[in-house]
Amino acid sequence: xxxxxxxxxxxxxxxxxxxxxxxxxxxxxxxxxxxxxxxxxxxxxxxxxxxxxxxxxxxxxxxxxxxxxxxxxxxxxxxxxxx
Numbered sequence: 651x652x653x654x655x656x657x658x659x660x661x662x663x664x665x666x667x668x669x670x671x672x673x674x675x676x677x678x679x680x681x682x683x684x685x686x687x688x689x690x691x692x693x694x695x696x697x698x699x700x701x702x703x704x705x706x707x708x709x710x711x712x713x714x715x716x717x718x719x720x721x722x723x724x725x726x727x728x729x730x731x732x733x
Contacts, residue, residue: 658687661694669696673726683724689717
């Protein structure tokens, strides 16, 4: 996933699937998975939110909190990309 010049690095599909499962199985009723690029560690990480309005704390490929950039966001249950 995220192959190409528009992305800093590719993400293994199995890691993405694991992140979806972790969000679905959480005791907290998360609805969305955000894929975050951490500029300091040069790595992707997952972040989960309950409401769509919580996605607005990041801007697409824009500066989010600290050194984090939002790459994409997905609905945990339909796996539809929402951002």
